[in-house]
Amino acid sequence: MRVLLAGYAADRYIWQHRYIAKTIEQKVLQMNKAPTIAHDNAPSLTPLVTLLADDMEQVNAQIVARMASDVPLVPELAGHLIAAGGKRLRPLLTLAGARLAGGSPHAIGLATAVEFIHSATLLHDDVIDESKLRRGHDTANALWGNDASVLVGDFLFARAFELMVETDSLSVLGRLSNASARITEGEIKQMTIAGVADTPAADYFDVIRNKTAILFAAAIAAGAEVAGADKAVIEATHDYGLQLGMAFQIMDDAMDYSQSSAAMGKNSGDDFLDQKITLPMILAYGDGDEAERNFWHKTMRDGDFADGDFDKAHSILQRHNAIERSIAEAVTYASAAEATMQRIAEQSKADPALLEALCEAARFAAHRQT
Amino acid sequence: MRVLLAGYAADRYIWQHRYIAKTIEQKVLQMNKAPTIAHDNAPSLTPLVTLLADDMEQVNAQIVARMASDVPLVPELAGHLIAAGGKRLRPLLTLAGARLAGGSPHAIGLATAVEFIHSATLLHDDVIDESKLRRGHDTANALWGNDASVLVGDFLFARAFELMVETDSLSVLGRLSNASARITEGEIKQMTIAGVADTPAADYFDVIRNKTAILFAAAIAAGAEVAGADKAVIEATHDYGLQLGMAFQIMDDAMDYSQSSAAMGKNSGDDFLDQKITLPMILAYGDGDEAERNFWHKTMRDGDFADGDFDKAHSILQRHNAIERSIAEAVTYASAAEATMQRIAEQSKADPALLEALCEAARFAAHRQT
Numbered sequence: 001m002r003v004l005l006a007g008y009a010a011d012r013y014i015w016q017h018r019y020i021a022k023t024i025e026q027k028v029l030q031m032n033k034a035p036t037i038a039h040d041n042a043p044s045l046t047p048l049v050t051l052l053a054d055d056m057e058q059v060n061a062q063i064v065a066r067m068a069s070d071v072p073l074v075p076e077l078a079g080h081l082i083a084a085g086g087k088r089l090r091p092l093l094t095l096a097g098a099r100l101a102g103g104s105p106h107a108i109g110l111a112t113a114v115e116f117i118h119s120a121t122l123l124h125d126d127v128i129d130e131s132k133l134r135r136g137h138d139t140a141n142a143l144w145g146n147d148a149s150v151l152v153g154d155f156l157f158a159r160a161f162e163l164m165v166e167t168d169s170l171s172v173l174g175r176l177s178n179a180s181a182r183i184t185e186g187e188i189k190q191m192t193i194a195g196v197a198d199t200p201a202a203d204y205f206d207v208i209r210n211k212t213a214i215l216f217a218a219a220i221a222a223g224a225e226v227a228g229a230d231k232a233v234i235e236a237t238h239d240y241g242l243q244l245g246m247a248f249q250i251m252d253d254a255m256d257y258s259q260s261s262a263a264m265g266k267n268s269g270d271d272f273l274d275q276k277i278t279l280p281m282i283l284a285y286g287d288g289d290e291a292e293r294n295f296w297h298k299t300m301r302d303g304d305f306a307d308g309d310f311d312k313a314h315s316i317l318q319r320h321n322a323i324e325r326s327i328a329e330a331v332t333y334a335s336a337a338e339a340t341m342q343r344i345a346e347q348s349k350a351d352p353a354l355l356e357a358l359c360e361a362a363r364f365a366a367h368r369q370t
Numbered sequence: 371m372r373v374l375l376a377g378y379a380a381d382r383y384i385w386q387h388r389y390i391a392k393t394i395e396q397k398v399l400q401m402n403k404a405p406t407i408a409h410d411n412a413p414s415l416t417p418l419v420t421l422l423a424d425d426m427e428q429v430n431a432q433i434v435a436r437m438a439s440d441v442p443l444v445p446e447l448a449g450h451l452i453a454a455g456g457k458r459l460r461p462l463l464t465l466a467g468a469r470l471a472g473g474s475p476h477a478i479g480l481a482t483a484v485e486f487i488h489s490a491t492l493l494h495d496d497v498i499d500e501s502k503l504r505r506g507h508d509t510a511n512a513l514w515g516n517d518a519s520v521l522v523g524d525f526l527f528a529r530a531f532e533l534m535v536e537t538d539s540l541s542v543l544g545r546l547s548n549a550s551a552r553i554t555e556g557e558i559k560q561m562t563i564a565g566v567a568d569t570p571a572a573d574y575f576d577v578i579r580n581k582t583a584i585l586f587a588a589a590i591a592a593g594a595e596v597a598g599a600d601k602a603v604i605e606a607t608h609d610y611g612l613q614l615g616m617a618f619q620i621m622d623d624a625m626d627y628s629q630s631s632a633a634m635g636k637n638s639g640d641d642f643l644d645q646k647i648t649l650p651m652i653l654a655y656g657d658g659d660e661a662e663r664n665f666w667h668k669t670m671r672d673g674d675f676a677d678g679d680f681d682k683a684h685s686i687l688q689r690h691n692a693i694e695r696s697i698a699e700a701v702t703y704a705s706a707a708e709a710t711m712q713r714i715a716e717q718s719k720a721d722p723a724l725l726e727a728l729c730e731a732a733r734f735a736a737h738r739q740t
Contacts, residue, residue: 158550174535180528
């Protein structure tokens, strides 16, 4: 900080203010207006995005309105992250959960809160992972420094709770504060197993359940709850979100080792270089011979990376079919999510198109290319 | 992270687990049992601490109980910070606020939440300031690394909101989530003015109001509110907390330049080396000649520090009486806080000893040596 801030307050700050801030509001407001993904016959989020487009436009307006601050750096940095895009799957789930139960005037604010919680975790994740790219753009920490990313993450998290207070539902607040605590527990556990090549798969599933799936679950269940859904429906949406979130994260981890990982807009092979233990590596380690295990210890445990090591890792994974087997796990979770949603559909008076869109979103989680 | 975690997961983690974790619970449980400060006739927190000792013992037990996690690093790191001590002034204020209004079964949990919010900000502050010492102990980030401090801070923040949900008061949640957002705005603004030697005093007061005073205000007002105090009393306690918090932070900043700063258990001259703009420097800059202003630009703006520069800064401050004038500002705020509490006392049926203890706490804020 000592060296950074002298320059920071002068050149850097002014530069960023001029060149970045102006376009943020427009970018955020235009998001989710066009279908995000469209492959031939492949499962897609487009039906869900299309059905909820009007609500999502209001969420985008709230995102802009509620990241406002007298301190200009707050909306600049937060806006940079939020304008960079992403699928906005979590707020979509909140809106969908509310609409399943007949809708609620509080759904927009709640979905905004959910996106702010997610954005806060992304800002802190990028600090921790020292990531320089997210979704093909420079990360906030690369542009503004770690200190700003930590603090603006904190701001978004606090603002999320202010938004949730406005929903007038203590139960929703309890659900999302518990989810927030579990996210950090997942992240911390992920950190403590980093480099431990013989981590059991159960620990990996525990990590991703907390760090990722629980927020998907809380997002849709809170939406249903704020709209006054029955307890059984709330619980079922929670299960759907959890299963979808597991599928989503397992795919994310599998894609980090796939050859098409460049298409994600992330640095290819990030998890490998970050010594992050994920399912493909766990499966390959479990089936590996001594030489392969030594390779994982050299890289994952010791952080000793040579040129070509990522390609070597990739070929070991292929030898054990580890990426495909990981994707099969994702498909299993996605199928469970779809089955859960079909059970909800049987008892629901909600728009059948919405229910089908949620089923397709589950399939998308395990079939996505991005 | 890449280099750190390979070693982290093995040696470092085990070492810390063995040597640190065992004693944390005992340390936390024993805190605040003995008077914290006792100078001859000097204002002290002892009367407040003594009056609230039974409640505070329950708060300490809750702190231990609620920082529990299946992920061992969470209670270890959080416990290290919390066991290191501090005055626990914020939860004391929450307990006092509740007792002013006749008490509440929710006061203990709320005070625990307030301490967790404060602890979360300390963990993140130490990351941002790159501090190695706090209260004479190694900081958590020095022992466990920045990543762990960021995440455990997030955990404590989320857990604070879980605790607040249990108070069943949306209004209290609104008060403390708003305070949390303002804390981060204060910290961010502090960061953006770092190194800017000609910062107006008004900006400094704005920073400390947000980053420090607002949590003191919310702590005592939330205590009063959860115990069902009248709106006028809640507002008056808020004012008292705000004024006390201003005095407290101005003293903190003045002491960082005083010769007795070593007694604080902080690295002496931290603010100077961190290029942090505080009141003594603002006052000295305002009255300084060109050579002095150039010195502040060289150090504060450019981060160009030579041996002896802290002594030089200190002697410039003395020439302009800047430390004493800062302390005079603190005394003004402390007197305002005391006057506010006296107005509450005139209309209150609360224990006169408690009201007097709160008046003394205000005087303490501007006269403390630690």
